[in-house]
Structure formats: structure tokens, C-alpha cells
Amino acid sequence: MKILTANRLTDGEAVWFAADGTWAETIDVAETVDDKAGEARLEAIGKAAHDNNEVVDVNLIDVSLVGGTIRPLRLREAIRAAGPTNRLDLGKQARPSAGAA
Amino acid sequence: MYRYDEFDHDFVKARVAEFSDQVERRLGGEITEDQFRPLRLMNGVYLQLHAYMLRIAVPYGTLNSKQMRMLGHVARKYDKGYGHFTTRQNIQFNWPALSDIPAILADLASVEMHAIQTSGNCIRNVTADHFAGAAADEVADPRPYAEILRQWSSVHPEFSYLPRKFKIAVTGAERDRAAIQTHDIGLHLKKNDKGELGFAVYIGGGQGRTPMVARKIRDFLPEEHLLSYTTAILRVYNLHGRRDNKYKARIKILVHETGVDEITRQVDAEWQALKDGELKLPEADVAAIQAYFAPPALAARPEGDEAVKLARLDSKSFGDWIDQNVFTHRNPDYAAVTISLKGIGEVPGDATDSQMEAVADIAERYGFDEIRVSHEQNLILPHVARADLKAVYDALVAIELATANSNLISDIIACPGLDYCALANARSIPVAQEISKRFASLERQRDIGELKLKISGCINACGHHHVGHIGILGVEKKGAELYQVTLGGSADEHTSVGEIIGRGFGPEEITDAIETIVETYLAIRLDRSEKFLDAYRRIGPAPFKEALYASEAKAA
Numbered sequence: 001m002k003i004l005t006a007n008r009l010t011d012g013e014a015v016w017f018a019a020d021g022t023w024a025e026t027i028d029v030a031e032t033v034d035d036k037a038g039e040a041r042l043e044a045i046g047k048a049a050h051d052n053n054e055v056v057d058v059n060l061i062d063v064s065l066v067g068g069t070i071r072p073l074r075l076r077e078a079i080r081a082a083g084p085t086n087r088l089d090l091g092k093q094a095r096p097s098a099g100a101a
Numbered sequence: 102m103y104r105y106d107e108f109d110h111d112f113v114k115a116r117v118a119e120f121s122d123q124v125e126r127r128l129g130g131e132i133t134e135d136q137f138r139p140l141r142l143m144n145g146v147y148l149q150l151h152a153y154m155l156r157i158a159v160p161y162g163t164l165n166s167k168q169m170r171m172l173g174h175v176a177r178k179y180d181k182g183y184g185h186f187t188t189r190q191n192i193q194f195n196w197p198a199l200s201d202i203p204a205i206l207a208d209l210a211s212v213e214m215h216a217i218q219t220s221g222n223c224i225r226n227v228t229a230d231h232f233a234g235a236a237a238d239e240v241a242d243p244r245p246y247a248e249i250l251r252q253w254s255s256v257h258p259e260f261s262y263l264p265r266k267f268k269i270a271v272t273g274a275e276r277d278r279a280a281i282q283t284h285d286i287g288l289h290l291k292k293n294d295k296g297e298l299g300f301a302v303y304i305g306g307g308q309g310r311t312p313m314v315a316r317k318i319r320d321f322l323p324e325e326h327l328l329s330y331t332t333a334i335l336r337v338y339n340l341h342g343r344r345d346n347k348y349k350a351r352i353k354i355l356v357h358e359t360g361v362d363e364i365t366r367q368v369d370a371e372w373q374a375l376k377d378g379e380l381k382l383p384e385a386d387v388a389a390i391q392a393y394f395a396p397p398a399l400a401a402r403p404e405g406d407e408a409v410k411l412a413r414l415d416s417k418s419f420g421d422w423i424d425q426n427v428f429t430h431r432n433p434d435y436a437a438v439t440i441s442l443k444g445i446g447e448v449p450g451d452a453t454d455s456q457m458e459a460v461a462d463i464a465e466r467y468g469f470d471e472i473r474v475s476h477e478q479n480l481i482l483p484h485v486a487r488a489d490l491k492a493v494y495d496a497l498v499a500i501e502l503a504t505a506n507s508n509l510i511s512d513i514i515a516c517p518g519l520d521y522c523a524l525a526n527a528r529s530i531p532v533a534q535e536i537s538k539r540f541a542s543l544e545r546q547r548d549i550g551e552l553k554l555k556i557s558g559c560i561n562a563c564g565h566h567h568v569g570h571i572g573i574l575g576v577e578k579k580g581a582e583l584y585q586v587t588l589g590g591s592a593d594e595h596t597s598v599g600e601i602i603g604r605g606f607g608p609e610e611i612t613d614a615i616e617t618i619v620e621t622y623l624a625i626r627l628d629r630s631e632k633f634l635d636a637y638r639r640i641g642p643a644p645f646k647e648a649l650y651a652s653e654a655k656a657a
Contacts, residue, residue: 010128011198012152053130057148074580075528076519080150084520086448086530090181090196091151 003030003063003070004042005080006055014080014092015055017045023055026092027070027081032063102163102471103248103393105213112255113210116217120144121203128200141199143223144206145216149523152196156219157209161229161247161271162190162474162481166461169472171212173457179205184457186442186450188514188565189268190228190474191219195521217255222263224254224335228270230278231475234396235437235483237429241298243273243290245391246327249382253328260335264342265350267335268307275594280476282306282315282596283568285352286334291321298324304334304364305356308562312598313353316361318368324387326372329380333372337364397469397484402434405487412491419494421543422505427490436487438468440480440497441504441512445541446534449515450478452502459500467493477514479507509546510554510619511537514565518558518575519582525558527575527582528608532556535612540619549619552633553591568592570634571618572599573611584611588618588645589637602642603650614649621648 004017005027015023016030024030033039039060046058062073072078083091105113120140127137141147145156157172164172172192176184179201180194187193197205209215218225227247234242250269254260260267272279273290281287287303299321306315322330338352341359356364413420428437440460442450452460464472464482467489473481480502485493497503506512513536516522518529533556540546555569559576566572572587583605590599606614619633621644626636637645 007148007152009134010200012148012196014151050134053127053133056134075577075582076150076525079519079528083151084530085528086520086534 001032001034001063001065002039002042002060003027003032004046004058005030005061005077006046006049006058009053009056016081017042017049023049026095026097027072030063030070032065032070102165102244103160103390109213110210113213113215113217116144116215117203117206117210120206124199124203139221142220143217144202145219146199146202147220147523149195149517149521150519151521153199153202154521155194155197155202155205155216156187157192157194157214157216158219158226159191159214159474160251161227161233161244162231162476163229163233163244164472164474165470166465166472168212168214169457169461169464171208171214173454173461175205175208176454176457183451183453185448185517186452186474186478186480188476188478188516188563189226190231190476191226192474193517195517220266221261222265222267223261224250224257224263224267224269227251227254228268228279228284228476230272230274231473231477231479231481232278232428232437232483233273233473234394235428235430235435236274236278237431238276239274239431240291241273242391242394242396243271243279243288245387245394246288246290246300246324247271248390248393249327249387250331253331260339263335263339264344265347267338267352269331277592277594277596278475280565280568280592280596282594283308283312283565283592284315285338286331287315288327290324293321300324300327302330302334304368305353305361306596307351307353308565308567309351310348310560310562311351311354311357312562312567313357314596314598315353316356318361318365325382325384326376327382329375329378330368330372332380333368333375336371337367341367397471399432399435399484399486402486402488405434405490408488409490418503418505419491421547422494422503423490425505425509425547426507430484434487436485436490438482438485438490438493439475439507440482440502441506442479442502443506443512443537444501444504445506445511446538448530449513449533452480456500456502459496460502463493463496467496477512479512505543506546508551508553509543510540510549510552511546512553513537514553514555514569516557516559516564518556518564522558524561525575526560526577527558527584529556529558529564529573529575532573532575532584532608532611536615539612539616548629549623550629550632552619554615555590565592566590567598568596569599570637571615573615576605578605582608584608584614586611586614586618588642589634591634600642603646617648618645621645 018024019031289301302319303315468482515533519525557564557566568590587599
């Protein structure tokens, strides 16, 4: 299973492409795909957003669903989705809504 | 310290205007990321995991209070309230918005700072001994030469697109505190028999995936030839350094593949054509730069010894701090102070905005307005009257920067690692924090003695693991973090690259493994005067391997 991620051009914020067609600031609403056609569609969306100067460093990443929650397979992506593991007061994990899911 | 002249001011101002325009055009969609990326890198702007990162140059690690206060201001206004001092004597901010960077650079320019050449395949910040101008064992202050090199290398048209990045370090003492043998060029400022100043010149040192100790190619280069000879080295490298493979593009590979004798011959041949030309340094110009680094007028403060003695009686923790973090100054009434950015369990090299401002205040009041950043990720007050040490200590206690652990096992160098860095394969900071907590007892640390522990989260070795007495390299294996341990590295005048001790350790095992290594050292050392590195060099890896892996071997 894969999702599409990038960093927003203006401020570098880590973002994920969401099912509602926006770039969300948290991973929980990312659109998941689990076939080649879905991956190709997300890749095309990513390329268009990159070319349109909305985002940079666009990547499809591997995830799994754990109890209905999206979990990146690689630690690197888990840290991007949460924030620095040594500073729980920073990054997405510091948001009031974080951890509610 | 060096002050910008009119040319410097105009140059930095023009660069801020130019880059601001480039940012504006990027945000407006006029230029693509592919076009913009090299431009932002030339101005110190990286993209990391969570955000952009801005690396700001601190030339040879020297700052005044106004500049430090500005760094605190940047941390508070544009970032998340802290900054990270690096192993190249620079500072990085981890969270700036691209749209704010023009304003940050304008603020920095107002205090004679910038982020130029903190990235890219150019000559990077020239680093120097952090006790320069203060150390009792120094022959001469290396910073005027670092400044001459800075001026020469700034947007040097011939050397702005080298095969790879290029790092120069300068020391002015026999005791190398600037790790010059791990640099592309290492310069050891010294005097010859006639009392003239010159340099022993080393080239081809480096860390990364192919660690190499630099080779000495000249024992004494008269100071007037600093730029002509450096230019000759850079020319040979620029011409013959590999551009086909970025992993083989550093000068260390060229030196290794060509052979040091042949490289020396080529450099000398190039130098013969340059040495008596326009690059020969006029004495007056050297003197003019040296004048910027004239030591502060240090008034006699003979009451210092008595004051320290009395304060010691009053406070054991002050005494511990004096023993560990205070370094001998060339003036007996004064001392150089290490402000540890390695509080127990803290992030190596991090300082908050208010800590930066408080350090600026302390430096202004007690330290002749001078602050240094060390490559070991601490701050230094190079000139403090011994009579003022207690007041400085008390002020540092108030901002939680009085940890008495300089050169001890918790004085760890660590790169940002996978918590921030896009290149990292494993985390460094939490490993450093765990080891620091395990060895929290100062009594225990002092019993262990001098021990340099260095951690990198990938093979690029920003955390200098190759030259740690104990080095830790984080790698990714089968999707998990694994930590490889090296022993016997050193970055002083007897530089050596550490040897891998055996299989790596998981995140839950690594602190225990380090403790086993330390306990093994304590068991084998001749006595307390035999340091970890000396014991390792005497006995070798066998007892450490035995202690770490023997039970596995038996089980198998």
C-alpha cells in the first residue's frame, strides 16, 4: 500500500496528498492506493503539483494500515509524519489533535 | 575580531538582494525547483525531513555578543526557539520557512553574518582552534590566516565549482584542537628556527565513506606563500579531481590514487609559476588583518587565584567545573571557558534563544565580547579573568549551561541524524542522550577520564565517528536501525581512524555495549593516568571484542 508525500514549497512543511484532493499537513488523511494504476495516478498528481510549484521532493512511500491508522513502513517516514523523536513538542506530534486517532 | 569593510558590507548586501529576488521568483513560479536548488544551496538553504534548514557561517567559529544575540533573535522570530551548533563551527536552524529566509538573511547581514558557501562544491567555512588567541600553548593566532583564506575563497571564480566540497582547518599550536588532519587542507601554523611564521601543510584528509588521514606535503611554508600554495593545491585538485563519481571526488581520493609524492610534485610545479606573483602576501596586508585579531587589553587581575580558591571551598560543583571546563590561558590571570552544550540527556550542540542571549550577555560583561563555537559543538569564552570565573559559573548555572563535562564521555559529538536529516539512515541524538544519561554521574565520568565519543547517523560522518575514541555509526539494516562501533579513532596531532570492533548493535543494545567497552577499559588500564585511547593503542581490540562478543561465540 502506498501514499504520496512531499514538502510544501513555501515553508517546507511535510505534507501528504489527501483523498479530498488537497495536500494535508498530517498523514492520517492521506489517500492510500494498493495497485499499480493507483500508484500511477498519485505519481501523476505529484508531478503536476511539483511542476505547478506547490510542493517539492515528491515521493510515493510504503505504508500499512494498523487498526485503521496509516503507518509508514520506514522509520524515516514515521519521523516525518510525527516529528523529531527527541522533541515531542515539535512537529506534527505536538499538534493538539495528534494522538487522537 | 574581523570587522566588515565597505566592500564586505556591499557584497553581503548585494547577495541578500540577489537571493531575495531568487526566492521571490521561485515562490512566484518563475523558476523551477531544478533551477532554484543550486541557488538555494549556495546560500545555505537545504530541504530536510520536516522543513527547510538554514546553515549560517560562523567564520573560524568566532562570534561577538551582538551576533550571538542575533542568532537568538532568529531562533525566536523565525524558527522554533533553538539552534544547533555544528561540527564545522557553524549554526543550523531546522525549521525556517523559505518565504522568511530573505528577512533572516537581511537580519544577519546587519550584524555581519551570512550563509554564503555553507553548502555546495566550493571552499566551505575555514575552521580554526576554538582557543585561538587565548591558548597558552599557541605559537600564533591562526585566525588572521583563516580570515585571509576566507576573503580569498569567497566567491572565488576559479574555485566555485570544484569536483566536490572543500574544507580547510588551521591551528596555531602543536596540540591540534582543530582536527586539521581530517580536512582537505590542514594548516599547522608554526615558527621555524629563525622565529619566522609559516605552515606545515597537510592535504587529503577526510571522513565520510572513505576516511583518510591527511598527508603532510610541506613541513614549512613561509606565511607569505599561504595563498599561492593553497591556490596551487586547489588548481591541481580542480584539474584532476574526479567529477565522474561523487563518492570519489574529494581530494583525499586524488591524493590516494595519484600518490602523495606525485601530488606534491604537481603542486610544487604549479606553485613555482605562482609563488612570486600577485598571490604573494604583502607583509602590510598580513599585519592589517592581524590587527583585527589583536588580543583584548587584559588588565592585571592577580586576585583571581585567591578568588578561585575561596569559591572552591564554598562549592564543590564550582570546583568540578573549574577542573573540567576551564582551559589554561596565555595570561595567568585569565582563563578560557568551555560552555558545555552537552547537559546530561540534552541534544549535543543545541541552544535555546534565551540561552544564546544570556551567553551574549555573559560574554559582554566578563568575556571581552568574544564567543567561539567549537567543532566539538560547545561554546567558548576565550578570555575570562580568573577572578570572574565564579560569576560566570553562576550565570551559566542560571541558564543550565554549567555541566562540567568537557572532554568526558558525555561531551558527545552527534550529528542531527534521522530525527532531522534527509541523508541519515539512523538516529544519532537519542543514542547520545541515552549514553549521556547512563554515564550521568560526574564522579564516574571523571574516573573514566578523557574519552571522546562521536556519533554519526550515516556514512557521511558529520558526527566524526571515524575519529572518536569510541565512534558510533548508525546504519539501516533490513528496515531497522543498527549501530556499528569503532574504537581507537582520534582527531588530534596523532590522528587515526577507528577500527570496527565487530557486528553492530540495535538501538536497545548500544548503550549497554558502550558501557561494556568502558568497563573493559577500566579493567585493563595500567592506572588512572592511562587514558582510554592510550590503553586501546597499547592493547588493541582483543579484550573489547572478548567482552562484547565472547558469550555469543560460545553460544554458537
